[in-house]
Amino acid sequence: MLSLDNVSLSYQPHNGLETEALQNVNLSFVPGERWAVIGPSGCGKSSLLLLLAGLLSPTSGEIKLNNKPFQKPQPEIALILQDHGLFPWKTVLENAMLGLVLQKVPKPAARKKALGILTSLGIGEQKDKYPTQLSGGQRQRVAIARALALEPKYLLMDEPFSALDALTREQLQAMVFELWKSLGFTMILVTHSIEEAVFLGGKIAVFSPAPGKIIKILDNTTSEEPLSRNSPEFYRQCSRVRSLLEGGNKPGSC
Numbered sequence: 001m002l003s004l005d006n007v008s009l010s011y012q013p014h015n016g017l018e019t020e021a022l023q024n025v026n027l028s029f030v031p032g033e034r035w036a037v038i039g040p041s042g043c044g045k046s047s048l049l050l051l052l053a054g055l056l057s058p059t060s061g062e063i064k065l066n067n068k069p070f071q072k073p074q075p076e077i078a079l080i081l082q083d084h085g086l087f088p089w090k091t092v093l094e095n096a097m098l099g100l101v102l103q104k105v106p107k108p109a110a111r112k113k114a115l116g117i118l119t120s121l122g123i124g125e126q127k128d129k130y131p132t133q134l135s136g137g138q139r140q141r142v143a144i145a146r147a148l149a150l151e152p153k154y155l156l157m158d159e160p161f162s163a164l165d166a167l168t169r170e171q172l173q174a175m176v177f178e179l180w181k182s183l184g185f186t187m188i189l190v191t192h193s194i195e196e197a198v199f200l201g202g203k204i205a206v207f208s209p210a211p212g213k214i215i216k217i218l219d220n221t222t223s224e225e226p227l228s229r230n231s232p233e234f235y236r237q238c239s240r241v242r243s244l245l246e247g248g249n250k251p252g253s254c
């Protein structure tokens with residue numbers, strides 16, 4: 001289990017001003033769950049992922065993996081950043097292999113594994129291209145392949161689809177859901193999109209404006225599959241999340 005125990009984060013003073021990004025956050029991510037984290041711009045969502053990835057340390061409180069506090073990156077936890085973090089001078093395949101190579105997996109094995117995942121994501125044929133030759137959706141798939149090649153137990157994603165057109169975005173959301181179902185990792189997705197949170201989040205953590213605090217955790221697991229985007233329940237859940245973001249504290253009152 002990955003958890004935050006009473007975590008607060010302040011960034012060091014800049015021009016005499018300290019920024020309080022997160023305040024007293026308690027969250028537990030149980031293996032196999034899929035979470036969406038939503039909140040207004042600047043409420044500390046990206047900071048939360050950096051903490052969970054071991055790339056930042058909390059000002060107070062603890063981040064724990066299986067009840068053990070940690071403050072550096074863990075092999076079980078993969079993070080996909082907003083800009084995908086691909087190296088432009090490496091091909092699609094080399095980018096997808098990168099984590100494995102860094103882990104000293106022999107290159108032929110790394111190549112085979114990365115290519116298998118790229119193929120399952122529908123971009124195996126693009127393996128020799130460079131990131132600049134790809135569409136945004138294809139780049140995102142390479143970033144997902146690179147993370148999944150490491151077989152993480154926890155996959156953290158920071159607004160992974162925000163730059164994509166609506167249909168590509170929906171396609172990739174469905175693809176990520178299928179990967180979650182077949183591979184069984186724990187998904188923690190940060191998003192600005194209410195619809196995305198309701199579609200992909202089995203649990204939805206709604207954050208307040210800065211400094212980010214949890215307003216509410218919504219349970220969205222009425223069925224194993226994501227809610228159909230046209231269903232009344234989907235609209236109801238979107239309304240609940242919207243109401244909470246707007247400052248309402250009565251879920252469903254829209």
Ligand SMILES: Nc1ncnc2c1ncn2[C@@H]1O[C@H](COP(=O)(O)OP(=O)(O)OP(=O)(O)O)[C@@H](O)[C@H]1O
Pocket residue numbers: 011012014019020021039040041042043044045046047048192210
């Ligand atoms: N390296 C940093 N140094 C100082 N302040 C920072 C740093 N990174 C983020 N902040 C501040 O911390 C607060 C939270 O930032 P963060 O990026 O985590 O929010 P966010 O919810 O992800 O925002 P957005 O939705 O706009 O991406 C903001 O006020 C931001 O300006």
